[in-house]
Amino acid sequence: MxxxxxxxxxxxxxxxxxxxxxxxxxxxxxxxxxxxxxxxxxxxxxxxxxxxxxxxxxxxxxxxxxxxxxxSYIDSHTHIVYAGNREQEFVDRINGLSYDEIYQRGGGILNSVEKLRKASEDELYIDAANRLEELIALGTGVIEIKSGYGLSLEAELKMLRVIKKLQEKYPVKIKATFLGAHAIPPEFKGNQSGFVTAICNEMIPEIAQSGLADYVDAFLETGYFTVEETQKIIQAATKHGLKAKIHVNQFTAINGVAMCVEENVLSVDHLEIVTDADIAALQKGRTIPVALPTCSYFISIPYTPARKMLEANLPLVIASDYNPGTTPSGNMNFVVATACIKMKMTPEEAFNAATLNAAYALEVQNEYGxxxxxxxxxxxxxxxxxxxxxxxxxxxxxxxxxxxxxxxxx
Ligand SMILES: N=CN[C@@H](CCC(=O)O)C(=O)O
Ligand SMILES: [Zn+2]
Missing domain, CATH: 2.30.40.10 (Urease, subunit C, domain 1)
Incomplete structure (x- = not known):
């Protein structure tokens, strides 16, 4: 035809x-x-x-x-499989609580973990499929979807199976990422190293074996996972043939970017806080930086310094980060607009960041972008x-x- x-x-x-x-x-x-x-x-x-x-x-x-x-837009960073919503936390932030304060009270990611563990696979699928259909109509043709609200092998596999079902049912190209190191689940409270060991020695081998994930991710951030813990996770993933994409520098810069570049991870995502040393590290490797402008917009944190990074001759990707906590929207048209309005990217730069460069962040550059x-x-x-x-x-x-x-x- x-x-x-x-x-x-x-x-x-x-x-x-x-x-x-x-x-x-x-x-x-x-x-x-x-x-x-x-x-x-x-x-x-x-x-x-x-x-x-x-x-x-x-x-x-x-x-x-x-x-x-x-x-088509290529949205290289989303968390669209989740249960319920976090509307109350949205109002709590309006009333003065910070994202970190909400997490310290057992909310935030852990709020979504509690809801997801109770939800059936079918319920999760229906909600995620509705979100995906909305995104397809808004121009997204390739999407990455992370797990990370299960935090046990069983619940993470449940999320990854939902992603697999979406891959089978929809013409949009989907890449799946295992985000076991998203937060410390209640059963490992006070035993963070035990959780990291479980991720490296139990979850990653099993998930690699299942074929349900293309990548592994971790939330490298003060109060979540350290540089050393994230490095262990990246190395365990590499050993099992999975590349990494890492959440880093959302709130603090703790030399995580340099480690990620050294470990040759595919992308470093968030980067609301970027130091000169981070830029120098990125200049040396092939790891691509990914900015998430609508996350900055929604939770009122700094925007990734796009101009500084482009002046340093770095590439840049923009993605939605669609998730219930920090970005309950996956509209890539609005991501492009926010990159232009708040990060001072020109429309040409923003469209390149949301299509061609984004293809590289999901290794689909020979087919899409x-x-x-x-x-x-x-x-x-x-x-x-x-x-x-x-x-x-x-x-x-x-x-x-x-x-x-x-x-x-x-
Ligand atoms: N910061 C880590 N993960 C998500 C938010 C997760 C949540 O709050 O549910 C993000 O990319 O912003
Ligand atoms: Zn994210």
């Missing part, structure tokens, strides 16, 4: 060759073709170009007049707009009209 999309007002993120990653000033350019065509054959991008070169033969055609096409021949035909068509700047500019509007995943209209 050959489909011609014609009269595209502007076709974005067109890359003749498969560019792997954009650093620093390279992120300023978002290549596009005005008045373009796009040919999709089955699930792949077959051709594109200026309208005057559009092919005359095809099986069906779609008129894209007045509208623009962007490759740009309009390149041979890549998956996963993209969204906007509503009629003047320019692509409308997406961050009209930050409260949904400007995604139609979504195609693997060549199929959703």
């Amino acid at each position: 050959k489909t011609l999309f014609y009269n595209i007002k502007e076709l974005f993120q067109v890359r003749e060759n498969n560019t792997e990653i954009l650093k620093g000033s390279q992120m300023k350019e978002l290549p596009s073709i005005k008045n373009a065509f796009l040919v999709v054959e089955n699930d792949l991008i077959a051709d594109y170009g200026a309208m005057e070169n559009a092919p005359a033969e095809y099986d069906e055609s779609v008129d894209v007049s007045g509208r623009m096409i962007m490759p 740009s309009i390149t021949k041979g890549k998956k035909a996963s993209f969204f068509i906007t509503k009629p707009i003047h320019s692509i700047y409308a997406i961050p500019y009209n930050f409260g509007s949904d400007l995604v009209e139609t979504v195609y995943l693997n060549g199929k209209k959703q």
Whole structure:
């Protein structure tokens, strides 16, 4: 089946060759073709170009007049499998409690752990599937989903099985991450080292064996997991053939980034607090930094210093962090807008961070992230707009009209 999309007002993120990653000033350019065509054959991008070169033969055609096409968003950091909500903590923060104070009282992540352990696999699946359907309609075509609200082998496997079911049922590409080291569960209170040992010696081997996870994650943060504990977890994961993606520098900088780069982790995520030493460490390795602007927005913490990092010629990814505690939204259009408005990224930089560079953070750069021949035909068509700047500019509007995943209209 050959489909011609014609009269595209502007076709974005067109890359003749498969560019792997954009650093620093390279992120300023978002290549596009005005008045373009796009040919999709089955699930792949077959051709594109200026309208005057559009092919005359095809099986069906779609008129894209007045509208623009962007490759699907790649959301490389989410926690969309969870039970219930944390609306009361939201109000508690408005009334003056901090995220840490709520955690110290047994809330925060542990609140979600208690709820998740009680929920059935089917209940978790229904809620997560509803969230995923909303995100697909908002333009997300590839997503990473973490466990981390079970914190026992049994409950973590329950979460990972829910993610597997989502992978089987939805055309969106899903990567799964085991986040056993998210917080200390009640049964290990006062025995943090015992929990880390259980993660390394029991949970990681079993989870690697199950094939349910692509990556391992840990919350490297003051009051959660230390640099040394996280290093042990990364090394145990490596031993079992799993790469790591690490939550780090959300509230404090404790030299975790340098260790992560040394251990060659795939990505370091959050980075609301970034020191010069962190930047120097990132410059030396292939670990990609991931900022989560809507987390900063929701819990009123500093934003990742994007300008400083781009000036240091680093690459940057933006992702949603969709989770019940710090970011109960996975709208990547709003993530792009927040990156522009609060982190002073240009729209071109923000779209590059949410598509092409994000593909690298999930190792899907050969299939997704740009309009390149041979890549998956996963993209969204906007509503009629003047320019692509409308997406961050009209930050409260949904400007995604139609979504195609693997060549199929959703
Ligand atoms: N900070 C660690 N994990 C999540 C929040 C988890 C929660 O509060 O439920 C995050 O990325 O922000
Ligand atoms: Zn997170």
